[in-house]
Amino acid sequence: VNRSDVHYFGAGPAPLPTAVLERASQVLLNYKDKGIGLCEISHRSPDANDILADAKQALTTLLDIPDDYEILFLQSGGSGEFSATVYNLVSIWVEKKRAKIAEEVGDDKAEVLKRLRKAVDEELKLDYLVTGSWSLKASQEATRLVGAQHVNVALDARKANGGKFGTIPPESEWNLTPRKSGGGPALVYFCDNETVDGVEFPAFPHSLEGEDAPLVCADMSSNFISRKVDVPKYAVIFGGAQKNIGNTGIAIVILRKSLLPPASMPASPDLLRELNLPVGPIILDYPTIAKNNSLYNTLPIFDVWVASQVMTGLVNAYGVKRIGGQEEISNDKARQIYETLDRYPEIYRVVPDKAVRSRMNICFRVHGGDAEKEKAFLAGAEKRGLLGLKGHRSVGGIRASNYNAVSLSGAKSLVAYLEDYAKAA
Numbered sequence: 001v002n003r004s005d006v007h008y009f010g011a012g013p014a015p016l017p018t019a020v021l022e023r024a025s026q027v028l029l030n031y032k033d034k035g036i037g038l039c040e041i042s043h044r045s046p047d048a049n050d051i052l053a054d055a056k057q058a059l060t061t062l063l064d065i066p067d068d069y070e071i072l073f074l075q076s077g078g079s080g081e082f083s084a085t086v087y088n089l090v091s092i093w094v095e096k097k098r099a100k101i102a103e104e105v106g107d108d109k110a111e112v113l114k115r116l117r118k119a120v121d122e123e124l125k126l127d128y129l130v131t132g133s134w135s136l137k138a139s140q141e142a143t144r145l146v147g148a149q150h151v152n153v154a155l156d157a158r159k160a161n162g163g164k165f166g167t168i169p170p171e172s173e174w175n176l177t178p179r180k181s182g183g184g185p186a187l188v189y190f191c192d193n194e195t196v197d198g199v200e201f202p203a204f205p206h207s208l209e210g211e212d213a214p215l216v217c218a219d220m221s222s223n224f225i226s227r228k229v230d231v232p233k234y235a236v237i238f239g240g241a242q243k244n245i246g247n248t249g250i251a252i253v254i255l256r257k258s259l260l261p262p263a264s265m266p267a268s269p270d271l272l273r274e275l276n277l278p279v280g281p282i283i284l285d286y287p288t289i290a291k292n293n294s295l296y297n298t299l300p301i302f303d304v305w306v307a308s309q310v311m312t313g314l315v316n317a318y319g320v321k322r323i324g325g326q327e328e329i330s331n332d333k334a335r336q337i338y339e340t341l342d343r344y345p346e347i348y349r350v351v352p353d354k355a356v357r358s359r360m361n362i363c364f365r366v367h368g369g370d371a372e373k374e375k376a377f378l379a380g381a382e383k384r385g386l387l388g389l390k391g392h393r394s395v396g397g398i399r400a401s402n403y404n405a406v407s408l409s410g411a412k413s414l415v416a417y418l419e420d421y422a423k424a425a
């Protein structure tokens, strides 16, 4: 079977542009005519530095990332960032609190510690908006690390929807930790696009904006560079590369520089231990990774190269229109698929609410979720070279992932199959 004979709608790892893979096969054997391949050269070589710089430049262009943001590459995967956000932002919260108390109390270390312990007990909160499986996992990781008493699930979208994900209730119903100058939650976390449940935030939540806005951490693993993002509204944006950006192996973090020293200092490991708070692994420590230009330890430079090629390709394709062009295409592909599904309500049922339908992961049921019929639907799709449409094992059904490398003609082939299947049913 040839690559050109199939369209792949898998949720991740996901398709990559064929031209990038062709170049990749060459650079694996011989990078820049050196006689050795890209996986064999040092991550500290000038070539590696150039690749890192190119990747940063392309991402900066695509998302219009301002100068006061840092871009980090880590091997953490998306899941590692569930932990990293907690370690790093709790540490900053604690150190800020300690410095403030020390200002009031002076040199009395025992008194500072006593008051700090009380502040941690009473005030340390991490807010999670749980709108699907991945934000649920992130909130569970926070609970595992710092304890349930510090985790505030400000929204559990299942509650208003019969125990299932698929909606985002109005912001007036969220139970956010009150913000206050120099205080408030250590972070507010959400997953911009829920890959398993097909739920995407239509826009940045209003209640996280404005004066004394909290530090917002967003998981964009499955909708990275698929639409414009107002980066200054976020403290941390992260995502695994393996869906919209590249191959498996790296995560990308876009981090507000004021969260790094000297503007924000982390708490010392000794202090965190005193307070029974977790000390994170060094490879998830943002200040360490930033200080070392993401090269604290061996970074898989080949993975960064692939990401750089994909992103540079998008920059070149859309030029000054930048991400605007990509957003239009993503929206157009998703619109065509959803419109077709909606045209045959007796055959197809889109799972999430219309207002929060993901443009990236289109989740639907066929014949009300009849297992045999869905199997037959998938088999028919495979016959036409439409692969990777099976829903996540936890929810079943059908999922068409519509990432950047799914072509318009791929989306149109799916639309044609949906039409033909519905007409023949």
Ligand code: PLP
Binding pocket: 012, 076, 077, 078, 079, 080, 134, 191, 193, 194, 195, 196, 219, 220, 221, 222, 240
């Ligand atoms: N976040 C989202 C939205 C995802 O879809 C995934 C994986 O599919 C992850 C996080 C976890 O990423 P990783 O497998 O790289 O840890």
